[in-house]
Amino acid sequence: HASFSYDEVLNKTFKLVLNTDYYVYNKETGIWKDMRDDQSFMKKLVNDSLDLKIVGILRPNPEASAASIHGEVGYTSSLTEYIINKINNSDITKAQLADKETNVFTNMPFDMNGYMKNITMKEINDFVKTLSEEEQQQFKMLSSTMTEEEIISIFGEQIRTAGGKEATYEDNIAQLGIVNLDQPSTINLYPINFEAKDAIAKIIEDYNTTQKDAGHEEMTINYTDFVGLMMSSITTIIDMISYVLIGFVAISLVVSSIMIGIITYISVLERTKEIGILRSIGASKRNISSIFNAETLIIGFTSGMLGIIISLLLLIPINAIIASLSGISKIAVLPWGYAIVLVVISMILTLIAGLIPSKKAAKKDPVTALRTE
Template sequence: MLELKHIRKTYRVGDIETKALDDISVAFRQKEFVAILGTSGSGKTTCLNIIGGLDRYDSGELVIKGKKTSDFKERDWDAYRNNSVGFVFQSYNLIMHLSIVENVELGMTLSGVSSEEKRKRALQVLEQVGLKDHLHKKPNQLSGGQMQRVAIARALANDPEILLCDEPTGALDTATSLQIMDLIQSVAKDRLVIMVTHNPEIAEKYADRIIRFQDGKIISDSHPHQERPKPDMFTLKKTSMSFFTALKLSFNNIKTKKGRTFLTSFASSIGIIGIAVILSLSTGFRTQIDQFQQDAMAEFPIFISQKAAEVDMDTMMEQSKKMQDQVKGAGEYSDSKEVYLYDPSESQIMHQNVFTDEYMDYLNGIDPEICSGIGYTRIVNMNLLRQVDGDVVPVTLSDSASGSGSESAMGSMHLSSYPKELKEDGGSYLQKNYDLLEGSYPESPTDMVLVVDANNEVKVDVFKNLGIDVEGRESIPFSEIVGLEMKLIPNDDYYVKTEFGTFLPGTDYAAMYDSADAVTVRIAGVVRQKEDLGYGLLGAGLAYSDELSQMIIDTAMDSEIVKAQKDSDKNVMTMEDLDEETKSSFLSYLGGNATPYMVMVYPNNFSDKDAVTDYLDAYNEGKDADDQIIYTDLAATMSTMTGGIMDGITIVLVAFAAISLVVSLIMICIITYTSVLERTKEIGILRALGARKKDITRVFDAETCILGIFSGVLGVVIAWLLNFPINQILYNMTELENVANLQLIHAVLLVAVSTVLTMLGGHIPARMASKRDAVEALRSE
């Protein structure tokens, strides 16, 4: 029961001020056909005012099923319009981009009716109004009478208690009007129908009750009703619109404007295209750099030296900037006549790595699945003799003109000893990284190889120090080198103790050579770095295994010279005073110290470096700084530097490209506002059907969501297609293949960014749409 009662003062209905007599009550029975006859649009205003919310009276009150509307909240009015009131408009007010079935289903959608039930009831009411044969059509394919039937079916679909008809025959011819009125009269058998009309003949013929208005005043009521107070029996099912429904509404609307939608999406996608192309190139160049680094540094080990420098990065950057400024001429030059001194040690900290037995055991326990081998550089001298033309002469493995016996690896990135593989079935380091040119790979610790560079070149000093005559020769056949033998002389045979207690190298080389303890070593083969190996750690010259060094140390440990040196603080050969560090180095040279000078850990591949460094870091956990072991991963350092440069370039370029996204944001805001203006009547229809303000916002948010997704996908597809000509141009210029490469994760993220930004740009107009007055929206054309 809808009841207006006890109106004593002026009340406002829309734009009309209505004067009513004291004690007049206007009530509507649950089942009757009431015709409201009026002038000046007062009856029409009354009907529309129910759509907008009947809570705008200056005095009096509206009571619905015992509940005062003064207690209504906005969502209660939305639910009431959806649950209890059906509207039939003079101008039909159908949503043209929906089918007639979808128009009928819309109110039920807001009520949360299931899809199956919704379709069933829509077909029932359409059949009831005689449109069974037109289910597949859109509203603009129907006649005026048929569209009004659709409007009646929509009003009936939610089984409302009240049917409000706003001049339902005003836009129809006489014959069609009679058909529609007969249909409305049949509907009135089981519900209240309130019809606003200016046609008294229709009112007299069909209405059970006629209320007449004139100049905004009730002048008569043919069948007044007195209602007794009733308890509050008011219950409503709250309305809501899912985002999926909003998407469907917006998608159907967008389909009617294909050209504008495409141009809008294309304009919005320009920023996405720019960023996608930049990311494609950045990813491609990074991949090329990473691949080059992996190829070049795949066998690059992690170095662990007894002395590790921890450089202060701030100081290093400051010094680097000074050098760059001076090169560019931008630095400040001193006018002083003095030389200023500085200590480079102040800008770095020298850390002493202590290779304990515990640490060496820890290293040897590394997982072979992540580490292919471990190499050692030892400062141990080899007492080598060779027989040349019947004479025995001392020789060295050095590549320097001085022929020093100390390992050149101490000051060079190239090493002379190769690592031992941790996996027995994985092949040796030499076999995996070096091609055999002549002879064979080493089969025992006493076998050496001659390493040549890409041009088969080796320093001439290598052969001079081996006692090979190179005078006037430009090359030496491999056959002359392979099989060359030398003898390794133990310390006790090589060094002679003098009467002064010092030790000197002996001179009876023949006796040393014939000693039973002498060990024969030979050059087993000639090898060269494989073409696909980016960087070879073994320098051109002679290379041997660490097992040979260890064999020398095991023999030298019990030699007299080593024992004497351990007990003395002086050099047992020169009698010079030694500090602890120098003594340790000299003992290592004599073979009396098994601790390696440097350890090289070889990851299985470039990607396993992180696992290896994690293993090395785990040893340092919980230890004091002095007890920690610091390592140097040059490959990672170089990768970080190049990666940082690429990241910086990418960020700058993306920032420039992102400017177009801001422009797109503004454009979407304008486009959405235009759509709001175009769909004003649709807003009113949705509100009349019980849609909440947030549902209206959701409809336009859904529209911008669709535009955002479409523009993002369009931008990504165009950027992907641009990769092909870009790659061809880059290949012609640099011979780099497939540089531009758009990653799937980047594509997905860009579509997401496009969607979010577009929805942000359209949300303000969407909020404006939700605040539109329903009555004013329905009046718009």
């Protein structure tokens, strides 16, 4: 592949040749002939065509973390309108639009099935005369060994599927590049931000709902929110990852709660004599239970705070790595509101885990507890 510097590309000129410029009308045959094989015609056509010049080059900002430029060639709106109007006002376009039943490239009807039933060899020979000498020779060689019926059959099939498929009026319109500005096939909208995108989508949805309620299904707008689709895919992936992480966290919470319950129960066993002393000096069962509940709450609060502090410390290198890779800073954050909620959840879970051991401690008989070594 050849490479060019920006200075070499800038101000480089090209020739604009329209689809309709390739065809010349033959009055004798009534056919618009493709002249792309005629070198002298093409040379003159290119020389007389409009000059296009590259006046600028768009490049992504070096500081941008992402860019949507993929090497497209952009044109001004005035050039686009010029091309559309030039094509729409060409003679071949006017001829095709004026007669939607006849193919301007063959001067035959698009519906060849009915036409071929009545075609004669004279009409076939007249058509062959419009071809190049090489094509005429090929036709003579092929037809020399066939009957008229075979020639008509093969000729009809060739004409019907010229260009590899059956010719239609719509195909010719597309081939010539004819466009109706009053009937656009697509409209691209570029919102300035996500809020504007959502507002546009809501307007379209409201319009479609109104049309459906009025019974005008054909008036609804079909649109594709490419950014929404992309974000939806990303959100789905993130949700899947989140569900997996939540599962691991849930398992960890269950295991940790069980461990806290076991530790509290062991603490009750080791402090049986202390429980007996407290009961003997007047502590109620509720007081004993409250002591162990308070301990589990303190454990939950301490562990929750440690988790928050460690998370905040880990966010520093995580954000630094993400910023160096993507250019997006402070993407990983821990809101203080969520941090408080997490600490509260930690305290509640530890309290629940210690309820059974604390109840067991409260039910111990003081006399039996004092005898325990």
